Amino acid sequence: MAGIKDVAARAGVSVATVSRVLNGHSGVRADTRSRVLSAVSELRYRPNAVARSLRTDQTRTLGLIISDVLNPFFTELARAVEDAARSRGYSVIIGNADERLALQDHHVRTLLDRRIDGLLVSPAEGDSVALREAALSGIPMVFVDRWIEGIDVPVVRADGRAAVRELVGHLYGLGHRRLAIITGPVATTTSNERVEAFRSALREYGLPLPEAYIGQGDFQTESGRRVTSAFFGLDEPPEAVFATDNLMALGVMDELRLRGLRVPDDMALAAFDDIAWFPHIDPPVTAIAQPTPELGHRAVAALTDLVEGRSADSVTLSAHLIPRRSCGEDERSRR
Amino acid sequence: MAGIKDVAARAGVSVATVSRVLNGHSGVRADTRSRVLSAVSELRYRPNAVARSLRTDQTRTLGLIISDVLNPFFTELARAVEDAARSRGYSVIIGNADERLALQDHHVRTLLDRRIDGLLVSPAEGDSVALREAALSGIPMVFVDRWIEGIDVPVVRADGRAAVRELVGHLYGLGHRRLAIITGPVATTTSNERVEAFRSALREYGLPLPEAYIGQGDFQTESGRRVTSAFFGLDEPPEAVFATDNLMALGVMDELRLRGLRVPDDMALAAFDDIAWFPHIDPPVTAIAQPTPELGHRAVAALTDLVEGRSADSVTLSAHLIPRRSCGEDERSRR
């Protein structure tokens, strides 16, 4: 592979000059500039980004740690992040934490070793030593969707509380009184926010939220299945279940199907996060939608602000309820 | 951030010695070794991967170009690739081509600039200059799922022909005679394979495949919608449609819903690629499933073989039909 020396030799200039034209520095005579450019294209020269990074101490690369690639919400987020980053001249390296703290920390270390310019993270549950150290090291960092209490970096997220409250009202209006929830990992901010909003909305409606109706999940499919199974072991199973993410909603449906039961007759279902398949599910799933692409764009904007020496603030967008039929919305028409 | 010099100073040795213990070279006295290790952990030293890569000319990183991150098939593939790579000590950088040749080529160039050790790609449609040049440059490379005629590197894929043939038989057995297909981009190998298998199976059954029943799609949702709409503009719309990927099947369902029509009564539907939501769709979608995780694992095995100087062969796995209800399988029971 041709190096900068080959180009310099071919163009009859020094490597310094080649570097200057490649980096668009002004003050290179037009003809030497064009000689360099010809040499570059004749040799199909491409600068070695590794060498450049070592020298300039910047990689033009952002790291993105997502909780789970198999979750369409994060995949949509990743796509938006990559688009926004690319349009600003950055690449992004994605690390999939698979909701595991150890794997997440492995990725943040690997990313830092590679000297990424900034880190975007939707943290997994638990006390992340790697993330705390990263923050301490001063690398530009912003949280998306989830965050960690006590690490003081901007967070870009959607506040789902109003939508959850609206959902509870919706459920209540449909006649459901025994409402249950399936949470994410205990220490994730999004899960806590959704649980708290759910709890306080139930209180407003004078509805109880017994411990047994708080199913401990982990944002992954299997846990939705397990919790649903436990619900049916109760003397009084809930009438409606709110899964705090779409994968656990899948788990609920898997378990119901296994038991030959149906949504919403045997159990109403609503999910946090709207995905493309929901309108086609049997029955179409009532969901709370986040402005996912905007979340990604704003997160990249904040992070690149930091990377480029500007300041950045947190941003909070909002989510909204999309009623469909999985909560018994069409009871009247079906009867 | 501490550098190797700081560690050397603290341990009272040369940087060469630090490097040796870090790289596990034998022949370092036990006590100097442990002094180095203490210095490393006291300073929380982490080697600069950029500098190391420049020196060793290897990055322990694999590039993966996928056609579309929004497609659960590729997301599942990416996950398997990352797992397999990590267990072999490699990181992976994913580039999402979004089915666009230009974006794909942008990513392969960026990846090569970063001096990845090997490239895994599921190519987009069209003549990729970047990919041809990459192959010429001799970088270890393997195709997954799709490949490009004339670029001689191993390809790891599933042969879907038998399953497509089986699908046609299935459709025929269900009484469907007017069968249509929605293709991917014209020059993609997977699309061609699926179309050819479909065409030849129809011939076996003595069924025609009029031009109008070959809908030109691009593997993305919107094209499934558009083609379906065109089908309904025909004097005799097809009775059954085979979408050659899951996203276009989504498009078909979107369009049908828009028109107030139903699967399978108004149009039977089958899709290539099985995804987790299909069993819950109304009605559950008949699909052809690929051994996606294995595809990912085998692709990484082949690529790392190449990277590490061994030889690698192509591997062809197989796909299979999963009949559900979207082709009218339960007609008898419903009537």
Next chain:
DNA sequence: CTGAAAGCGCTTACAG
């Protein structure tokens, strides 16, 4: 406007 030289943080023959 251009070149010679130093240096980014490592690894690795080469000596001893």
Next chain:
DNA sequence: CTGAAAGCGCTTACAG
């Protein structure tokens, strides 16, 4: 068993 030194491929003050 360990160190001094060269060098990976760039960029960038510093001179001229």
